[in-house]
Amino acid sequence: MPIDNNPLESNPYRGTRDFYPKNSIINWTDTISDQHKRNYIFSCFRKTLEANGFSEYSSSIIETQEAFLAKSGDELGSNQLYAFTDKGNRNIALRPELTLSVARMVANKLNNLRLPLRWYSIDNCFRYERPQKSRMREFWQCEVNIIGLPAGDVDLEALRLAVEIFKDFNASPEMYTIMYNHRGLLDRWVNINGWQDQQIKLFKILDDWFKVNIDTKSQSLVNLLGQASADKVINTVNQQGHDWQEYLTLAKEFPELNLILEVIPQLYPDISIIFTPAIIRGQAYYTGLIWEAFDNNKNNPRSLFGGGRFDDLLGLYGQSVPAIGFAPGEAPIHEFMENWNLYPTNSQSMETVGIMPQSSHDLTKIFSEIVPEIIKEGKTFDIDYDYHRNTDKRYEKLKKRGCGQIIKL
Amino acid sequence: MPIDNNPLESNPYRGTRDFYPKNSIINWTDTISDQHKRNYIFSCFRKTLEANGFSEYSSSIIETQEAFLAKSGDELGSNQLYAFTDKGNRNIALRPELTLSVARMVANKLNNLRLPLRWYSIDNCFRYERPQKSRMREFWQCEVNIIGLPAGDVDLEALRLAVEIFKDFNASPEMYTIMYNHRGLLDRWVNINGWQDQQIKLFKILDDWFKVNIDTKSQSLVNLLGQASADKVINTVNQQGHDWQEYLTLAKEFPELNLILEVIPQLYPDISIIFTPAIIRGQAYYTGLIWEAFDNNKNNPRSLFGGGRFDDLLGLYGQSVPAIGFAPGEAPIHEFMENWNLYPTNSQSMETVGIMPQSSHDLTKIFSEIVPEIIKEGKTFDIDYDYHRNTDKRYEKLKKRGCGQIIKL
Numbered sequence: 001m002p003i004d005n006n007p008l009e010s011n012p013y014r015g016t017r018d019f020y021p022k023n024s025i026i027n028w029t030d031t032i033s034d035q036h037k038r039n040y041i042f043s044c045f046r047k048t049l050e051a052n053g054f055s056e057y058s059s060s061i062i063e064t065q066e067a068f069l070a071k072s073g074d075e076l077g078s079n080q081l082y083a084f085t086d087k088g089n090r091n092i093a094l095r096p097e098l099t100l101s102v103a104r105m106v107a108n109k110l111n112n113l114r115l116p117l118r119w120y121s122i123d124n125c126f127r128y129e130r131p132q133k134s135r136m137r138e139f140w141q142c143e144v145n146i147i148g149l150p151a152g153d154v155d156l157e158a159l160r161l162a163v164e165i166f167k168d169f170n171a172s173p174e175m176y177t178i179m180y181n182h183r184g185l186l187d188r189w190v191n192i193n194g195w196q197d198q199q200i201k202l203f204k205i206l207d208d209w210f211k212v213n214i215d216t217k218s219q220s221l222v223n224l225l226g227q228a229s230a231d232k233v234i235n236t237v238n239q240q241g242h243d244w245q246e247y248l249t250l251a252k253e254f255p256e257l258n259l260i261l262e263v264i265p266q267l268y269p270d271i272s273i274i275f276t277p278a279i280i281r282g283q284a285y286y287t288g289l290i291w292e293a294f295d296n297n298k299n300n301p302r303s304l305f306g307g308g309r310f311d312d313l314l315g316l317y318g319q320s321v322p323a324i325g326f327a328p329g330e331a332p333i334h335e336f337m338e339n340w341n342l343y344p345t346n347s348q349s350m351e352t353v354g355i356m357p358q359s360s361h362d363l364t365k366i367f368s369e370i371v372p373e374i375i376k377e378g379k380t381f382d383i384d385y386d387y388h389r390n391t392d393k394r395y396e397k398l399k400k401r402g403c404g405q406i407i408k409l
Numbered sequence: 410m411p412i413d414n415n416p417l418e419s420n421p422y423r424g425t426r427d428f429y430p431k432n433s434i435i436n437w438t439d440t441i442s443d444q445h446k447r448n449y450i451f452s453c454f455r456k457t458l459e460a461n462g463f464s465e466y467s468s469s470i471i472e473t474q475e476a477f478l479a480k481s482g483d484e485l486g487s488n489q490l491y492a493f494t495d496k497g498n499r500n501i502a503l504r505p506e507l508t509l510s511v512a513r514m515v516a517n518k519l520n521n522l523r524l525p526l527r528w529y530s531i532d533n534c535f536r537y538e539r540p541q542k543s544r545m546r547e548f549w550q551c552e553v554n555i556i557g558l559p560a561g562d563v564d565l566e567a568l569r570l571a572v573e574i575f576k577d578f579n580a581s582p583e584m585y586t587i588m589y590n591h592r593g594l595l596d597r598w599v600n601i602n603g604w605q606d607q608q609i610k611l612f613k614i615l616d617d618w619f620k621v622n623i624d625t626k627s628q629s630l631v632n633l634l635g636q637a638s639a640d641k642v643i644n645t646v647n648q649q650g651h652d653w654q655e656y657l658t659l660a661k662e663f664p665e666l667n668l669i670l671e672v673i674p675q676l677y678p679d680i681s682i683i684f685t686p687a688i689i690r691g692q693a694y695y696t697g698l699i700w701e702a703f704d705n706n707k708n709n710p711r712s713l714f715g716g717g718r719f720d721d722l723l724g725l726y727g728q729s730v731p732a733i734g735f736a737p738g739e740a741p742i743h744e745f746m747e748n749w750n751l752y753p754t755n756s757q758s759m760e761t762v763g764i765m766p767q768s769s770h771d772l773t774k775i776f777s778e779i780v781p782e783i784i785k786e787g788k789t790f791d792i793d794y795d796y797h798r799n800t801d802k803r804y805e806k807l808k809k810r811g812c813g814q815i816i817k818l
Binding site for chain 1: 416417418419420421422423425429430433435461462464465466468470471473476488491493495513514516517518521523527535537547558562563565566668672676725726761766769772773776777780789792794809810
């Protein structure tokens, strides 16, 4: 080892984070560490999903470049992809999302799988972009899917699960809003109104609806569709009059939407779950029901996660299989938890017992009697070996390291 | 999406695995799935380590190439490294092991850390090599370290922990052997015997001791050191006569070794924990105590994991900090578990209740009354939406999907 060389850079790779245990850091002011917060979010996902009949799978972070390019020709496919060539000249990529991997896994064993599948995975992804707060190059997602059932009553089950996710975080109804829509319905609405040629631009305006002020939106709509159609769109988004009734009537052509409109208000009378044409979901691969969950925090009213039905994606691997799902990310959920103060005040559940031997001669007793007893009581321990220091200093040190009880030999 | 194109390849990237949930696969013969097995191993690691005072940290899979090349100029540094250039022209690598990352993390916050640190991490690594059973390109390790204490009584704590790891896997003493040695002692032994010029070759012979038959080893030693020294080495490894006593006498110069020789047999009278010159540990960075754990399985007597003291590694980042640790891998532990039949027969702890609605009208009741009740009882559920099929077929389907109890509406 070239110890004499210049020291190596010790910062983490740009856009990635190091997660330190809380109790190791001097003057740590947070109640729990980033590592514990992340583990807490993951454990809430696991708890909710396992309880609701979902099973965990996982796959490698490496997929082929070809697959991501086939899925989307957009920025994700080209600019933002961590794309490399391995030593065997394979064009590989670090996955930018988790949906393609599950599509591949299902396609690979399709004849041996008992459909429908209720699967989830919690794993990391990479995107090459300018790192920002809660938008890092490496990030974690929980991918949740029901695979093998076409549009129908199962769509209610999937949307319901997106609501249930919030419950295990102890989020109360005033903290979040869920909005939903339907891609097939949007297409019908565009068609009967004759907006086909303006569809892409119209969807862009609707997609940005809650980020843009009303005057700007109105002007864009008037420019794009003329005054009458602009009014119609605005009335529909505002759930007003005949225009909104027309949208609701079209919705009845989609039985899963019909069921959701009826049942969701009964299941969640206190939660804001809003049916609106102003949810679009950028990704081209959605084919039916779509939804998005938002943080109600006034200072940070960001999208928390979205989902929907994607019946064509698995076709990339040869055979179409219908699917519906969503993928909450750790970073936006983390901000939501911080904003609303939802983290438990102390997730370090184990009490630490400090042990102060007087010399090496005490170690046999410590490891054969004292430590097994501490562990049996569900506690953990910390041993101080500074035999030469005075007792008060050693005591104080163990206290500072988080030991409640201290055993002096 | 170019659905019309040739279908994409659905096999996982060479040298990586897909982990499927058990209950999804038709005719799955194993009692639990690979995903559950891996989770079980990880949960045993976590349980043992948290109980023994260790805290979890984590870091990104990406590190700089420079760091790995500085650590070792060997095959790991060059041929086997997944080395790439990112879009910002940074030379990055997927980590081939976890020790360098923790060294970097500690160096990065050294002035703010409460030493000693008892830290662990469970994460994935990549090595570009020909994939073999239990030696894949992507693999998982549990990195365990005590950082900030020089050689001393803490070395006993570290070695003890390597034994404790086996206990939570329910491994009994006949299943494994732990062997230990000391790098400083080896150097002393070589020096007083005048073998300095033959040291590298001698260490190679000792490192392969349990893989090579005695005649071959003897001949190699005679060729290297002459008959008298060859006899001395063999006697020492066989713990025989004056030669072994000489090795034991030299060992007493190292207080931590002295303590371990005295205490370990008292703590673990039933477990084979053997002090021997035939443990070398290839990595150049070990500086003191070293150990290795072996599977006693006659058909597969492989090394399970090794560890030791590495007081110089952190110096790569500027300031030396003493450290000791080990890193059991998921793949060798998995083989050990399979060989000795140590996996629990059913880690799928939750009972699944099948639900058979007659129509969409039952769904409000299911999601508002039945499902919450099932979850409250610690069970999970599976809903069948095939209203048009006959009841017997639907019942049979839910049974095959693993439902014990079935609720018919």
